[in-house]
Amino acid sequence: MPTVKNIVEVRHVNKYFGKNHVIKDLNMEIKEGEFLSILGPSGCGKTTTLRMIAGFEQQSDGEITVEGERVEEKEPFDRNVNTVFQSYALFPHMDVYNNVAFGLKMKKLPKSEIKKKVSDILTLVQLEGFEKRYPSQLSGGQKQRVAIARAIVNRPRVLLLDEPLGALDLKLRKQMQLELKRLQKKLGITFIYVTHDQEEAMTMSDRIAVMNAGVLEQLGRPDEIYAEPESKFVADFIGESNLFDAVVSGVNGGIYTMEAETGALLGAGGDFCIRELVCACVRPEKTKFSPSPVEGFGLCGVVRENINIGTLIKSIIVLQNGHEIKISTLSGEKYPEKGKNVFVYWDPNDAVIMKTVSQEIHSMIENVDLGSFVKKAGSRAG
Amino acid sequence: MSIQKKYNLRNKIIPVAVTVSPVAVWLVLLIAVPLLYIFIISFCSTDAEHNIVFSFSLANYAKMFDPSLLTIYANSLAISVLTTVFCILVGYPFAYIMAFSSPFKKSMMMVFLLLPFWTNSIIRLYGWRTIIGRNGYINLALEKLGVISSPLTMLYTRGAVVLGMVYTLLPFMILPIHTVIDKLDRSYLEAASDLGAKPVKSFLHITLPLTMPGIFAGTIMVFIPSLAYFFVSDILGGGKNQLIGNVIERQFKEAFNWPFGAALSILLILITLLLVKAYMKTGGSLEELGGV
Amino acid sequence: MKSLGECEMKLKRKSKQKLKKRAGTVYTALVFIFLYMPIMIIILFSFNTSERNVVFEGFTTKWYGIMVQNSALLYAFKNTLTVGFWSTLISAAIGTLAAVGMYRYRFHGRNLIDMLLYIPVVIPEIVLGISLLSMFSLCHVSLGLASLVAAHVTFCIPFVVFTVRARLSGYDNSIEEAAMDLGANRRQVFFRITVPVIAPGIISGAALAFTLSVDDIIISFFTTGPKSTTFPLKAMELVRTGITPDVYALSTIVITVTFSVVLTVQTVLYKKNKKLNES
Numbered sequence: 001m002p003t004v005k006n007i008v009e010v011r012h013v014n015k016y017f018g019k020n021h022v023i024k025d026l027n028m029e030i031k032e033g034e035f036l037s038i039l040g041p042s043g044c045g046k047t048t049t050l051r052m053i054a055g056f057e058q059q060s061d062g063e064i065t066v067e068g069e070r071v072e073e074k075e076p077f078d079r080n081v082n083t084v085f086q087s088y089a090l091f092p093h094m095d096v097y098n099n100v101a102f103g104l105k106m107k108k109l110p111k112s113e114i115k116k117k118v119s120d121i122l123t124l125v126q127l128e129g130f131e132k133r134y135p136s137q138l139s140g141g142q143k144q145r146v147a148i149a150r151a152i153v154n155r156p157r158v159l160l161l162d163e164p165l166g167a168l169d170l171k172l173r174k175q176m177q178l179e180l181k182r183l184q185k186k187l188g189i190t191f192i193y194v195t196h197d198q199e200e201a202m203t204m205s206d207r208i209a210v211m212n213a214g215v216l217e218q219l220g221r222p223d224e225i226y227a228e229p230e231s232k233f234v235a236d237f238i239g240e241s242n243l244f245d246a247v248v249s250g251v252n253g254g255i256y257t258m259e260a261e262t263g264a265l266l267g268a269g270g271d272f273c274i275r276e277l278v279c280a281c282v283r284p285e286k287t288k289f290s291p292s293p294v295e296g297f298g299l300c301g302v303v304r305e306n307i308n309i310g311t312l313i314k315s316i317i318v319l320q321n322g323h324e325i326k327i328s329t330l331s332g333e334k335y336p337e338k339g340k341n342v343f344v345y346w347d348p349n350d351a352v353i354m355k356t357v358s359q360e361i362h363s364m365i366e367n368v369d370l371g372s373f374v375k376k377a378g379s380r381a382g
Numbered sequence: 383m384s385i386q387k388k389y390n391l392r393n394k395i396i397p398v399a400v401t402v403s404p405v406a407v408w409l410v411l412l413i414a415v416p417l418l419y420i421f422i423i424s425f426c427s428t429d430a431e432h433n434i435v436f437s438f439s440l441a442n443y444a445k446m447f448d449p450s451l452l453t454i455y456a457n458s459l460a461i462s463v464l465t466t467v468f469c470i471l472v473g474y475p476f477a478y479i480m481a482f483s484s485p486f487k488k489s490m491m492m493v494f495l496l497l498p499f500w501t502n503s504i505i506r507l508y509g510w511r512t513i514i515g516r517n518g519y520i521n522l523a524l525e526k527l528g529v530i531s532s533p534l535t536m537l538y539t540r541g542a543v544v545l546g547m548v549y550t551l552l553p554f555m556i557l558p559i560h561t562v563i564d565k566l567d568r569s570y571l572e573a574a575s576d577l578g579a580k581p582v583k584s585f586l587h588i589t590l591p592l593t594m595p596g597i598f599a600g601t602i603m604v605f606i607p608s609l610a611y612f613f614v615s616d617i618l619g620g621g622k623n624q625l626i627g628n629v630i631e632r633q634f635k636e637a638f639n640w641p642f643g644a645a646l647s648i649l650l651i652l653i654t655l656l657l658v659k660a661y662m663k664t665g666g667s668l669e670e671l672g673g674v
Numbered sequence: 675m676k677s678l679g680e681c682e683m684k685l686k687r688k689s690k691q692k693l694k695k696r697a698g699t700v701y702t703a704l705v706f707i708f709l710y711m712p713i714m715i716i717i718l719f720s721f722n723t724s725e726r727n728v729v730f731e732g733f734t735t736k737w738y739g740i741m742v743q744n745s746a747l748l749y750a751f752k753n754t755l756t757v758g759f760w761s762t763l764i765s766a767a768i769g770t771l772a773a774v775g776m777y778r779y780r781f782h783g784r785n786l787i788d789m790l791l792y793i794p795v796v797i798p799e800i801v802l803g804i805s806l807l808s809m810f811s812l813c814h815v816s817l818g819l820a821s822l823v824a825a826h827v828t829f830c831i832p833f834v835v836f837t838v839r840a841r842l843s844g845y846d847n848s849i850e851e852a853a854m855d856l857g858a859n860r861r862q863v864f865f866r867i868t869v870p871v872i873a874p875g876i877i878s879g880a881a882l883a884f885t886l887s888v889d890d891i892i893i894s895f896f897t898t899g900p901k902s903t904t905f906p907l908k909a910m911e912l913v914r915t916g917i918t919p920d921v922y923a924l925s926t927i928v929i930t931v932t933f934s935v936v937l938t939v940q941t942v943l944y945k946k947n948k949k950l951n952e953s
Contacts, residue, residue, distance in 0.1 A: 056851055058389040072389065076854040089852035093870045106857030154856065394779060397860070401775025402787065404768045405831060409790040412828045416805035417793070423808065476705050479698045486944070491702065493940060496885075498709055500932040501716075503889055504909040505925050508917050509712030512719065517728055552709070602796070610798040613891055617913055627800050627892075634804055634896065644808070647801040654797050668792055
């Protein structure tokens with residue numbers, strides 16, 4: 001299989017805004033032709049990362065290359081990268097035609113060629129006939145498509161999109177998600193897409209980069225991130241999950257026994273030692289209930305309520321220490337009765353065990369190796 | 383050069399230098415330096431040929447308090463105070479009506495308010511002579527109506543100068559007041575009426591206090607110029623109603639005593655600064671003084 | 675069903691409102707009569723047969739012919755227009771650049787420049803006039819059209835800066851980033867994007883600057899030379915000997931032109947707004 005090149009490479013990038021360390025030792029490789037989403041809550045640094053790739057922000061440290069060239073060596077107007085802005089940024093004093101044609105005019109292409117390209121792209125985004133309209137006369141969805149057309153018509157190698165669908169209503173947003181995906185596949189352009197909506201990222205992306213507080217938590221395919229979250233944050237941010245802080249108490253043939261505050265539980269996968277502090281994550285649809293105790297599990301609680309959301313029934317079970325567990329069952333299947341006591345369990349292979357930060361502190365105290373302490377402090381502290 | 387430094391140069395230092403240096407140079411050379419210069423020469427004196435002698439002396443500042451000048455100050459201040467008061471009385475209702483009109487009416491009122499200013503002020507003031515002169519239209523009308531038996535003397539009185547001042551400076555009172563009333567949150571008035579306040583009470587207790595900054599701004603924009611608009615006094619005052627501005631003008635055009643004129647100007651600047659400081663202390667903002 | 679009392683009250687309130695509105699209109703009319711009376715006099719007396727503008731004696735258009743031949747008057751008028759044109763152009767250019775730079779960037783001395791900008795607006799014009807005169811004299815600059823334009827630019831710049839700045843708040847900076855993203859260099863961004871979008875502000879600022887320059891009396895009084903007298907200053911000279919109707923004739927023409935221009939512009943803007951709002 002031919003190896004796919006990296007089209008954008010981010011190496012050891014740090015960014016400070018004054019004293020604020022907003023991007024911490026970021027390392028990322030974006031493959032040519034892929035649809036990559038940068039996902040995270042507000043303030044996690046995803047937009048800053050995008051702007052650094054675009055050249056509107058300057059990294060404080062580290063290297064960013066696009067197509068092998070270092071980003072800071074060229075001005076934004078000199079590159080083969082185009083951006084779709086969150087506010088669309090359409091030029092209010094130009095009509096749709098001139099907005100879309102702007103980049104081509106800057107390249108000094110002949111008028112006839114520009115005309116053809118613009119009308120082709122407008123057809124592609126389903127806006128034929130809109131050439132003479134002005135931005136103030138367009139709806140949100142139409143403005144958004146003009147913004148995309150304006151960027152794509154220049155055939156950039158990389159297209160950067162900064163939460164472009166944020167201002168649209170739900171139905172339109174879902175429609176546009178599919179259209180964008182289709183467009184990307186058709187044109188073969190690398191899309192780097194910033195969003196805070198995990199469902200959106202999961203729907204559209206080939207890979208997702210999850211960021212939190214300036215740190216890249218995990219980079220992988222949607223199914224990988226969902227089924228095998230590498231940290232508590234990712235597990236919690238993507239989809240719903242039941243999380244347990246626990247201590248490893250034993251291991252038997254790949255299955256770990258762990259002790260949480262409320263009782264014992266089982267999980268599988270990873271490499272941990274006894275007495276290591278971990279976080280176990282199980283998805284609600286994989287969590288099961290039973291009227292009688294299940295071997296290996298000591299979690300017992302009361303069913304507080306059942307919520308019917310159409311396709312699923314979500315049950316909330318409260319354990320002795322107040323910890324709430326979510327179980328989802330498909331509508332039509334058996335679900336726990338309200339008010340009853342149930343025992344919670346799951347297939348150990350469905351639970352993902354993750355290292356936690358407390359584990360690092362623990363190991364630092366246990367193995368006082370100043371060398372590794374300094375290195376760890378430099379990369380992950382703060 | 384490091385990446386960050388090069389970036390800063392390209393994206394911050396050069397753009398700032400290109401956009402701001404023309405205005406900075408202009409302001410320093412043509413405002414800061416000249417003002418500094420007259421501050422300096424206010425402490426100087428002149429020799430027989432009216433050249434400036436650069437030796438420090440407070441003579442000019444002493445001369446300012448000469449008894450002959452004190453009557454002029456008093457008269458000038460009286461004119462300015464009257465002008466300001468009349469501008470407020472006439473201008474506030476106009477600004478109020480304008481602020482509560484429909485957008486179309488508002489812009490029409492604004493246009494017609496400012497239109498006369500595209501015509502020469504001197505000629506417009508001269509036109510008043512035809513109206514308030516002994517044989518002017520007002521006297522004519524009053525005599526015809528039988529209100530008076532012999533013509534009133536209106537021209538060349540202090541009242542005429544005040545009239546001319548109000549005529550010239552009225553928009554400078556109306557604009558700041560209008561801006562403030564326009565920005566007034568209508569829900570204050572709605573809340574007041576909801577709580578039982580009749581329109582007059584609502585105006586006295588809510589609108590008026592909240593629009594004081596506008597009145598203050600208008601006062602500054604009217605009072606200060608009225609001390610110095612010597613041409614109004616020349617045209618309608620007949621040489622009898624001298625302003626501080628007239629005195630300064632004479633120093634430069636007749637007496638050639640520039641240092642004394644400079645000292646008087648410093649006095650005007652001080653009065654201005656005091657008023658502006660008081661204005662800002664009561665919460666006024668400089669932007670409103672721009673009238674824009 | 676509303677009670678009779680309620681209906682009565684509603685009618686009372688409506689008639690009160692109508693009364694208020696009528697009072698407002700009357701007041702506005704009175705103020706406008708006050709403002710336009712001298713202008714009516716000017717127009718009327720430009721057709722006066724008598725040379726002394728005290729009483730209207732008879733109707734004639736001869737003064738318009740005489741005015742055209744009054745070279746001194748027309749020369750002063752031409753100076754006013756020339757100075758107005760150049761002051762507006764220069765102050766609009768410098769002021770717009772400054773407004774954009776000050777709005778977007780934070781730099782040392784920004785507050786100082788801001789303060790300096792307020793000085794010509796707040797301090798009496800006479801102070802500015804004499805200080806410029808003193809400076810010109812010190813530097814042995816001869817007084818003429820150039821010194822006049824320099825003085826006018828000085829008091830016009832702040833108004834341009836403030837007007838453009840007011841227009842800039844609400845300006846979406848990302849359209850400039852978008853332009854750069856699409857390949858425009860900084861110069862192209864400024865002239866193709868920034869200037870067209872803030873054009874309304876620049877035009878208002880320029881219109882304001884022109885108005886201030888054309889009607890300037892005090893500052894021109896001190897900074898003009900014998901050969902570069904302006905229309906207002908010429909009028910001031912003539913006040914001494916008595917203003918003759920040919921001067922009124924010229925003013926009437928100015929009034930008519932200004933009036934027509936402003937009304938046309940307002941109508942065009944109004945129609946444009948209506949069209950945009952309807953679509």
